[in-house]
Amino acid sequence: MTDIKKLIGQRIQVERKAKGLTQAKLAELAGGLKQPRVNNWEQGIRTPGPEEIKQLAKVLEVSPAFLMCLTDRKQPHPLDKNYVGALIPLLSPEQLDNPQHWIQSIKAGEYDGEITLIPITIELAKMIGDNAFGLKIEDESMEPELRPDDVLIVNPDATPKPGNIVVVKSDDNPEVIIRRYKQLSISKSTQQFELLATNKNWSAIQSHELLGCKILGTVINLSRQIA
Structure with a gap:
């Protein structure tokens, strides 16, 4: 990119x-x-x-x-x-172990690595918080709705609602999981949910199957390169 x-x-x-x-x-x-x-x-x-x-x-x-x-x-x-618009950082899957740390480091000018910033409209900027980030899709789990190399705009401050696409990481899996959110319980203390793929060749995942499962944010927009 x-x-x-x-x-x-x-x-x-x-x-x-x-x-x-x-x-x-x-x-x-x-x-x-x-x-x-x-x-x-x-x-x-x-x-x-x-x-x-x-x-x-x-x-x-x-x-x-x-x-x-x-x-x-x-x-x-x-x-x-x-x-006028705004710019948000594109994070790598490795940086999603602590996205807020990397975002603040980039904004403070303390990050020495290569940085890619994603331009967004001012209208979209009003919908997100200070810790919003971009993330490139690397797998085919959400095809045909989302494709590899699509860049997602992720808002960590948005509470996911049933049907939203969310970004998830767990302690026992280094890969980033991008799926559609399905709520399975109404309890806030023991929230249970299922992560649904749109690609029929990829299975659904329930939150109890993942160790230390954490929703990192809700996808609110995407950027796609047209070949």
Whole structure:
């Protein structure tokens, strides 16, 4: 998957040069920022925040959504003039052992590994909490509804309801389980549920079959590459 930070950086650099601006001049015009910050953005090391994106877009005379790679239209469309969006981290299955730790580490700039950020709309951003993350599907258990390489937008703060697609991990299985949630009990203290696959070749799983079974979040959207 393409690193969205690098794409955002490329767009900032191309539009800056088209205006004949140096990094220092762009930083000055965009609210008195520091030149190294602009350089970090253009190199894909860091990503501008929503307010910084707005300032850059104003100076470069393009839409914030264009700089965020949420649209290929440089100029704002009447229907999306307030459309800025947000970025959430794409986590690996290994990072789901403690997703909140990795998310906070990425946001604080303390994570030194490669980071892929997923752009989402501002409308979708309003539906999720601070610990939302992206997750790429690696198996065929939910075909044809969900496919391998689909990227799911997962909200850990949403309480799953019957019929929702959820992300689950257990202590005795290193793999991430993505299934449709079926509630089996109404007790909050001893909650029992079943995880249903849409692929008929994959069996259903009941929560009591998994050691330390934990629902990590509810899927609220997906991103799919069109071949």
